[in-house]
Amino acid sequence: MITIENLTKRYGTTTVVDGVSMHIPRNSLTVIVGTSGSGKSTLLRMVNRLVEPTSGRVLLDGNDTRAEPAHLLRRRIGYAIQGHGLFPHHTVAENIATVPRLMGWDAARIGARVTELLKAFALDPATFAGQFPHQLSGGQQQRVGVARALAAEPQLLLMDEPFGALDPIIRAKAQDDLLDIRRRFGTTIVLVTHDMDEAFRLGDHVAVMSGGRMLQYGPPAELLTRPADPLVSRMTGLADRAMRLLSLSTAGEAALPGTVDGPAVAASASLRDVLSELVWRGVDAACVTDADGTARGHLTVAAILAHGRP
Amino acid sequence: MKVPGVASIARTAALVLLAAFLIWPQRFAPLFVPLTQYGAPPIYDQGNLLTLALAQLGTVCCAALASTVVAVALGILVTRPSGAQFLPLSRTLVNIGQTFPPVAVLAVAVPLVGFGLKPTLIALFAYGLLPIFENTLVGLKTCPPAVLEAASGMGMSARQRLLSVELPLAMPLILEGIRVSLVISVGTATIGSTVAAKGLGEVIIAGLLSNNTAFILQGALVTGLMAVLLYDALTGLERRVCRTVRID
Numbered sequence: 262m263i264t265i266e267n268l269t270k271r272y273g274t275t276t277v278v279d280g281v282s283m284h285i286p287r288n289s290l291t292v293i294v295g296t297s298g299s300g301k302s303t304l305l306r307m308v309n310r311l312v313e314p315t316s317g318r319v320l321l322d323g324n325d326t327r328a329e330p331a332h333l334l335r336r337r338i339g340y341a342i343q344g345h346g347l348f349p350h351h352t353v354a355e356n357i358a359t360v361p362r363l364m365g366w367d368a369a370r371i372g373a374r375v376t377e378l379l380k381a382f383a384l385d386p387a388t389f390a391g392q393f394p395h396q397l398s399g400g401q402q403q404r405v406g407v408a409r410a411l412a413a414e415p416q417l418l419l420m421d422e423p424f425g426a427l428d429p430i431i432r433a434k435a436q437d438d439l440l441d442i443r444r445r446f447g448t449t450i451v452l453v454t455h456d457m458d459e460a461f462r463l464g465d466h467v468a469v470m471s472g473g474r475m476l477q478y479g480p481p482a483e484l485l486t487r488p489a490d491p492l493v494s495r496m497t498g499l500a501d502r503a504m505r506l507l508s509l510s511t512a513g514e515a516a517l518p519g520t521v522d523g524p525a526v527a528a529s530a531s532l533r534d535v536l537s538e539l540v541w542r543g544v545d546a547a548c549v550t551d552a553d554g555t556a557r558g559h560l561t562v563a564a565i566l567a568h569g570r571p
Numbered sequence: 572m573k574v575p576g577v578a579s580i581a582r583t584a585a586l587v588l589l590a591a592f593l594i595w596p597q598r599f600a601p602l603f604v605p606l607t608q609y610g611a612p613p614i615y616d617q618g619n620l621l622t623l624a625l626a627q628l629g630t631v632c633c634a635a636l637a638s639t640v641v642a643v644a645l646g647i648l649v650t651r652p653s654g655a656q657f658l659p660l661s662r663t664l665v666n667i668g669q670t671f672p673p674v675a676v677l678a679v680a681v682p683l684v685g686f687g688l689k690p691t692l693i694a695l696f697a698y699g700l701l702p703i704f705e706n707t708l709v710g711l712k713t714c715p716p717a718v719l720e721a722a723s724g725m726g727m728s729a730r731q732r733l734l735s736v737e738l739p740l741a742m743p744l745i746l747e748g749i750r751v752s753l754v755i756s757v758g759t760a761t762i763g764s765t766v767a768a769k770g771l772g773e774v775i776i777a778g779l780l781s782n783n784t785a786f787i788l789q790g791a792l793v794t795g796l797m798a799v800l801l802y803d804a805l806t807g808l809e810r811r812v813c814r815t816v817r818i819d
């Protein structure tokens with residue numbers, strides 16, 4: 262969906278993004294992770310042309326993004342940022358309606374879309390549509406920010422540290438919501454964060470940046486098992502890499518045939534959670550069951566541990 | 572039903588008092604008699620006070636409108652990337668307008684445009700630019716960066732962003748600038764009478780020439796009350812605008 266070719270951005274003599282190339286497939290959730298100042302935001306902002314590249318180009322479905330005026334391009338791409346950036350003088354409904362209005366949708370279609378989104382984000386339209394941003398909690402503001410970014414049904418959603426201002430519990434909820442929304446609307450998402458846990462939790466592709474360069478780009482497990490650079494393993498963390506790897510597979514994927522006596526664990530649970538459960542109960546095997554309770558197989562501690570190393 | 576506060580009682584009283592005095596000045600004659608000597612008239616009798624007050628208000632509003640248009644336009648221009656280079660020049664010009672005393676502006680303007688309303692409008696216009704310009708500047712420059720980034724990121728053109736985000740957010744400060752400018756202007760406008768513009772300065776000058784304290788006081792009081800009421804009305808307007816903007 263997005264092809265980034267040799268993208269470079271310089272401010273004066275400092276190179277902020279240095280020859281980055283990557284291909285982001287449709288329907289993926291790609292996380293760009295790196296320390297602060299590594300050029301993540303600049304890379305993201307070159308995709309919707311809030312920043313114009315010094316050299317290189319970005320293709321969207323094979324078309325150069327420079328083919329149309331920047332503001333028209335941006336209406337087709339969702340954009341959500343840290344601190345939400347809601348318009349303080351517009352109501353929640355007006356904020357969400359921003360892009361559909363710019364695109365000239367009729368009032369009935371806008372109204373229906375706003376209601377649909379408010380419901381999708383668990384915000385009761387009757388209560389929230391007419392409120393102003395300052396009347397909402399931080400978590401609600403953030404949800405409205407994402408709803409606004411999705412309003413015109415963009416194929417692509419760019420998010421720059423969207424959960425950075427939230428406290429941990431609300432952030433975890435927001436991350437779950439995002440995975441839900443993605444399933445529901447089938448949007449391709451590119452998300453920037455400096456939080457490695459968030460990257461592993463959300464991304465099916467993770468790109469690691471440092472000093473403007475892309476050190477590695479691939480599925481999260483690959484970053485752990487085959488780091489392209491010592492800096493990548495430093496950033497992903499050596500101490501808990503085994504647990505991190507376990508958290509990337511589900512019980513369903515790893516289940517062995519046959520059933521055993523033992524506690525039931527959900528097929529959707531991560532191996533990390535299953536292991537934790539087994540340690541806690543002091544047993545060494547568990548039954549893996551589907552959502553409807555039918556047994557799908559079993560897992561042993563030894564089998565789980567085998568998944569925690571390359 | 573809300574009980575009216577002290578402020579709204581005072582406001583209504585001032586308005587009623589001003590209107591009554593301008594419509595039936597002779598009724599107030601007994602109050603001013605002690606200020607006169609040798610049987611001089613206690614109430615200004617060389618013209619209609621209501622007409623003079625309205626003329627002064629009209630002059631002030633015209634000048635303020637012109638100051639607002641120019642100062643806001645200039646403020647917008649110098650906060651655009653393409654106009655940023657004009658910021659120092661604009662600041663200098665606007666500051667000259669403020670530091671040059673209006674009397675001096677009159678002295679310079681009369682030989683160029685003649686006596687009457689024109690030189691007064693020029694002096695008030697120049698004098699009123701600074702507060703509006705500076706407030707427009709602050710208002711536009713202090714829009715939260717995340718909000719501006721979101722506006723551009725949503726796909727607003729520069730013009731759409733200015734009209735639907737930046738100006739509404741700067742509006743409370745712009746209105747404050749207009750209020751300050753207008754109030755200064757109401758008082759300053761009395762000097763227009765020295766170059767034959769119609770206004771309450773006439774009453775004060777007549778009082779000075781004939782040594783009639785009652786006239787001086789009438790001119791000053793009416794001018795003062797108009798300034799206070801204008802200030803109050805614009806403060807109210809500002810508050811209403813503020814209620815939906817930047818309350819967070």
Ligand SMILES: Nc1ncnc2c1ncn2[C@@H]1O[C@H](COP(=O)(O)OP(=O)(O)O)[C@@H](O)[C@H]1O
Nearest residue numbers: 272277295296297298299300301302303304453
């Ligand atoms: N407009 C700009 N002018 C000059 N330097 C900039 C500009 N924008 C970003 N930078 C610099 O580029 C570097 C990368 O910035 P950014 O992409 O925001 O990093 P990140 O999002 O990874 O924290 C930083 O050192 C920052 O100071």
Ligand SMILES: [Mg+2]
Nearest residue numbers: 301302303421
């Ligand atoms: Mg950043």
